[in-house]
Amino acid sequence: MTTAHDNHATGMPRSRFGRAYFRYAVEPWLYLSPAVLLICFVMMIPLAIGIAYSVQSINLLKPFDTGYVGLENFAELGDDRKFWRAMTNTFWWTFGSVTLQFFLGLGLALLLSRPFHGKRAVQALVFLPWAVPTFLIALTWSWLLNPVIGPLPHWWAAMGILEEPYNILSNPDTAMWGPIMANVWYGVPFFAITLLAALQSIPHELYEAAEIDGASRWQSFTKITLPFLGPMIAITVMLRAIWIANFADLIYVMTGGGPANSTQILSTYIFTTAFRALDFGYASAIAVALLGVLLVYAAILLFVRAKLVKT
Amino acid sequence: MAEMELKSVRKAYGRVEVLRDIDLTIGDGEFVVLVGPSGCGKSTLLRMIAGLEPITGGEFSIGGRCMNDVAPRDRDIAMVFQSYALYPHMSVERNMGFSMEIRREPTARRKGPVAEAAKTLGLDRLLDRFPKALSGGQRQRVAMGRAIVRDPKAFLFDEPLSNLDAALRVEMRLEIARLHQRLGSTMVYVTHDQVEAMTLADRIVVLNAGDIQQVGTPLDLYERPENLFVAQFIGSPNMNVMDAAPGQGGLILGSGAVLAGPEDARHVGIRPEHIEIVEGGGDVTAEAQVVERLGSDTNIYTEVKDIGPLLVRVSGNIALSPGDKVHLRFPPGKVHFFDAGGRAIRAARDKVQ
Amino acid sequence: MAARTRNAPVLSAGKYLAVAFYVAFALFPLYWLLKIALTPERLIYSDGTALWPSTVTLDNFRTVIFASDFLGYFGNSVIVSLTTAAATSMIAAAAGYAFSRFAFRGKRWVVVLMLLTQMFPLLMIIAPIYKIVASLGMLNSLTSLIVVYTAFNIPFATFLMQSFFDGIPKDLEEAAMIDGCTRFQALRKVILPLTLPGLAATLGFVFTAAWSELLFALMLINSNDAMTFPVGLLTFVSKFSVDWGQMMAAGVLALIPSCLFFLFIQRYLVQGLTSGAVKG
Numbered sequence: 001m002t003t004a005h006d007n008h009a010t011g012m013p014r015s016r017f018g019r020a021y022f023r024y025a026v027e028p029w030l031y032l033s034p035a036v037l038l039i040c041f042v043m044m045i046p047l048a049i050g051i052a053y054s055v056q057s058i059n060l061l062k063p064f065d066t067g068y069v070g071l072e073n074f075a076e077l078g079d080d081r082k083f084w085r086a087m088t089n090t091f092w093w094t095f096g097s098v099t100l101q102f103f104l105g106l107g108l109a110l111l112l113s114r115p116f117h118g119k120r121a122v123q124a125l126v127f128l129p130w131a132v133p134t135f136l137i138a139l140t141w142s143w144l145l146n147p148v149i150g151p152l153p154h155w156w157a158a159m160g161i162l163e164e165p166y167n168i169l170s171n172p173d174t175a176m177w178g179p180i181m182a183n184v185w186y187g188v189p190f191f192a193i194t195l196l197a198a199l200q201s202i203p204h205e206l207y208e209a210a211e212i213d214g215a216s217r218w219q220s221f222t223k224i225t226l227p228f229l230g231p232m233i234a235i236t237v238m239l240r241a242i243w244i245a246n247f248a249d250l251i252y253v254m255t256g257g258g259p260a261n262s263t264q265i266l267s268t269y270i271f272t273t274a275f276r277a278l279d280f281g282y283a284s285a286i287a288v289a290l291l292g293v294l295l296v297y298a299a300i301l302l303f304v305r306a307k308l309v310k311t
Numbered sequence: 312m313a314e315m316e317l318k319s320v321r322k323a324y325g326r327v328e329v330l331r332d333i334d335l336t337i338g339d340g341e342f343v344v345l346v347g348p349s350g351c352g353k354s355t356l357l358r359m360i361a362g363l364e365p366i367t368g369g370e371f372s373i374g375g376r377c378m379n380d381v382a383p384r385d386r387d388i389a390m391v392f393q394s395y396a397l398y399p400h401m402s403v404e405r406n407m408g409f410s411m412e413i414r415r416e417p418t419a420r421r422k423g424p425v426a427e428a429a430k431t432l433g434l435d436r437l438l439d440r441f442p443k444a445l446s447g448g449q450r451q452r453v454a455m456g457r458a459i460v461r462d463p464k465a466f467l468f469d470e471p472l473s474n475l476d477a478a479l480r481v482e483m484r485l486e487i488a489r490l491h492q493r494l495g496s497t498m499v500y501v502t503h504d505q506v507e508a509m510t511l512a513d514r515i516v517v518l519n520a521g522d523i524q525q526v527g528t529p530l531d532l533y534e535r536p537e538n539l540f541v542a543q544f545i546g547s548p549n550m551n552v553m554d555a556a557p558g559q560g561g562l563i564l565g566s567g568a569v570l571a572g573p574e575d576a577r578h579v580g581i582r583p584e585h586i587e588i589v590e591g592g593g594d595v596t597a598e599a600q601v602v603e604r605l606g607s608d609t610n611i612y613t614e615v616k617d618i619g620p621l622l623v624r625v626s627g628n629i630a631l632s633p634g635d636k637v638h639l640r641f642p643p644g645k646v647h648f649f650d651a652g653g654r655a656i657r658a659a660r661d662k663v664q
Numbered sequence: 665m666a667a668r669t670r671n672a673p674v675l676s677a678g679k680y681l682a683v684a685f686y687v688a689f690a691l692f693p694l695y696w697l698l699k700i701a702l703t704p705e706r707l708i709y710s711d712g713t714a715l716w717p718s719t720v721t722l723d724n725f726r727t728v729i730f731a732s733d734f735l736g737y738f739g740n741s742v743i744v745s746l747t748t749a750a751a752t753s754m755i756a757a758a759a760g761y762a763f764s765r766f767a768f769r770g771k772r773w774v775v776v777l778m779l780l781t782q783m784f785p786l787l788m789i790i791a792p793i794y795k796i797v798a799s800l801g802m803l804n805s806l807t808s809l810i811v812v813y814t815a816f817n818i819p820f821a822t823f824l825m826q827s828f829f830d831g832i833p834k835d836l837e838e839a840a841m842i843d844g845c846t847r848f849q850a851l852r853k854v855i856l857p858l859t860l861p862g863l864a865a866t867l868g869f870v871f872t873a874a875w876s877e878l879l880f881a882l883m884l885i886n887s888n889d890a891m892t893f894p895v896g897l898l899t900f901v902s903k904f905s906v907d908w909g910q911m912m913a914a915g916v917l918a919l920i921p922s923c924l925f926f927l928f929i930q931r932y933l934v935q936g937l938t939s940g941a942v943k944g
Contacts, residue, residue: 032774035758037776039777042812047789051788126686274790
């Protein structure tokens with residue numbers, strides 16, 4: 001007690017190493033440490049190892065041919081036609097899925113933002129696809145597309161979209177549409193929910209004021225809704241694109257990247273190289289390449305974000 | 312003994328100082344009100360007394376015991392929050408008896424104090440309700456009840472009435488005054504409302520921008536403000552302040568009017584209720600612009616040429632319409648003088664008196 | 665204004681039509697799954713693509729449950745998902761509490777670390793994780809899956825829990841501490857009871873995510889005994905690709921827990937997705 005007083009008289013912040021110091025500087029780390037440790041050991045360290053793998057030869061099928069190979073894996077990538085094919089496929093897969101998900105999601109959000117009979121039930125039903133496990137979505141859609149047990153080829157043939165009811169997944173020209181459809185089915189709720197939340201954050205008075213000012217419904221949409229949602233939409237769409245580019249489950253289960261690599265995207269290529277060919281070195285090189293592409297994309301995203309936030 | 316003492320207490324967040332060298336002694340059983348504009352540091356000071364905010368420098372003690380590093384739970388205080396902070400998942404009864412529950416008092420023994428507090432606050436029928444089923448005033452009472460049951464050495468109030476409507480605020484103000492009379496405990500009360508401060512306090516502490524401006528009884532602050540800030544902050548409506556310059560025969564106002572006063576005075580203040588309307592002569596001539604009739608009083612917003620707006624308050628109702636010319640007199644004993652730095656020139660003023 | 669009123673019936677008919685389209689789009693695939701699962705095996709080809717089954721049977725479910733390994737897969741998945749959900753929620757609750765209630769040095773870096781894990785392709789670490797798990801001799805163990813899934817879900821669950829803690833006024837804790845609680849007592853008696861719904865929602869989100877994870881499970885598990893449901897179903901599909909009815913019955917079974925948890929977390933979807941849900 002006395003020493004405490006003495007310390008104090010000198011005007012030193014004596015609580016620095018006392019209880020208060022503990023409370024404000026040490027205690028939060030106590031709560032955070034399990035999370036941080038687990039993330040470091042299970043995600044960050046393997047990430048570093050993964051990057052290191054990309055300059056090594058590690059193939060479980062050739063256990064004696066292991067070691068540092070420099071940029072050999074990357075040189076091989078340059079000549080790998082499958083890799084470049086996967087790169088273009090990744091773009092089309094991401095672009096197609098995001099675009100369709102977004103517009104269908106926006107439509108749904110606009111519908112749900114206005115009251116109507118049975119809205120609660122409808123909302124629960126249309127959001128349900130989000131909860132379906134992805135492997136099951138993939139299986140269900142490949143079954144729907146199978147002319148033996150699925151109705152879709154027959155419907156399309158009847159409508160004249162297909163000449164005869166065949167499985168679009170087995171035709172290299174049309175195969176990519178299968179996983180995209182499944183992905184759209186699964187992703188519409190995500191966009192609808194986020195956009196709905198954003199729509200509801202627009203103060204209702206704004207619409208009333210616009211109506212009093214004589215704005216038509218379309219005008220309120222373009223003059224109030226879009227400017228309000230614009231920045232948030234742009235950022236959500238761009239973040240979502242990253243997620244979809246990395247999303248391999250649907251394609252892996254539905255087509256395995258086939259036929260003839262027509263649906264192979266970078267992330268499924270990583271997985272099949274690691275899982276089927278057990279060539280970890282090469283798989284990691286593809287992964288690093290994908291990471292590079294994503295980093296460039298993220299830089300663009302940050303730039304756009306900064307622009308949007310400024311205005 | 313619940314005498315509280317703050318010795319050059321400081322508070323800083325990083326490099327930003329929010330409170331500087333606060334020296335204050337709060338006597339046992341005293342009702343002290345901390346008042347000031349928002350952002351002046353009054354709530355921070357209260358939270359430091361409560362132990363919710365660490366003290367950056369200086370010393371704070373209760374009953375002679377240093378409290379700097381003592382946890383809130385061991386300071387033997389109770390606090391009523393602006394948001395009431397009632398536990399939403401507990402009934403009124405459990406909310407009020409929560410401190411005893413924490414002290415592991417048996418359930419049977421908790422009943423007595425809770426029932427007693429509920430009775431004095433008129434909550435006896437609401438004990439089984441949950442906070443969300445209560446009105447604002449009732450929640451406020453529960454928060455006070457919880458503090459009473461805690462049976463602390465000192466009560467702390469953080470703007471407890473600011474979420475209530477005007478009528479309830481007056482009622483709860485009385486309730487708090489009664490509570491203080493009955494319990495005689497030390498109370499520290501934070502508010503930005505100077506009417507609450509004037510009516511409740513034994514002593515008022517006026518804070519501005521992290522510094523204590525003046526400490527004194529309500530009447531002290533009203534009659535003898537130590538600086539311009541206190542003069543304008545205390546009293547409603549606000550004191551009129553006019554610029555002045557020394558000249559022939561005393562102080563010269565902007566309009567050329569001459570006032571007797573100390574020659575180093577640069578500002579002259581007079582409260583609206585002290586200005587007299589006279590038939591002829593007077594100190595200045597003004598034009599009435601807006602007349603507000605409150606029934607008991609009349610507020611006249613006037614404009615004086617070369618001085619600016621001047622508010623006059625007269626008791627009762629007088630016949631006056633916008634545009635009328637009035638003659639105003641500043642009774643010598645009621646005029647306050649401040650130097651260039653805004654400090655009151657007390658001695659001179661007393662001389663004039 | 666007048667024009668709008670006149671248009672109203674047309675608009676609202678269009679609106680209900682659009683709603684009907686969305687509902688049909690969302691439900692049709694699931695309906696089809698159920699329909700084939702209920703069709704007797706001998707009728708699958710003749711009934712094939714008819715909208716309604718002519719006869720309904722539970723035979724497929726019976727076979728899947730009693731005469732296949734699916735019950736085992738199901739059990740494995742339940743163990744993995746529940747344990748992951750419980751562990752993640754606890755760890756994330758602690759971390760979310762720290763984010764919500766403390767300002768401390770290094771906080772920004774932890775937030776950045778957690779955001780980073782949401783951005784890079786998880787498949788990047790599938791090979792290293794396989795190697796590490798293999799060298800620990802933990803392949804084919806549910807424990808390794810649980811640890812991996814827990815780590816994957818922590819960042820998102822932390823942000824979600826933080827948003828729930830942020831919703832509880834700090835005053836409540838302070839009032840409790842003045843009433844005589846230690847910080848821990850305040851947490852247990854005041855904060856925890858109020859976060860229970862949030863905790864339950866987090867549990868639901870993480871369960872759903874763990875239940876549907878496929879690729880890491882494929883990599884780390886290849887013994888029949890330790891297979892989770894997705895891995896088991898996929899192996900089943902590639903082995904006996906003609907048993908449509910049974911596969912779909914298994915699919916319907918896999919859907920049940922997800923749907924249950926979906927009902928459970930429906931109210932919190934917005935909060936979950938805006939804090940960056942794992943499973944988007």
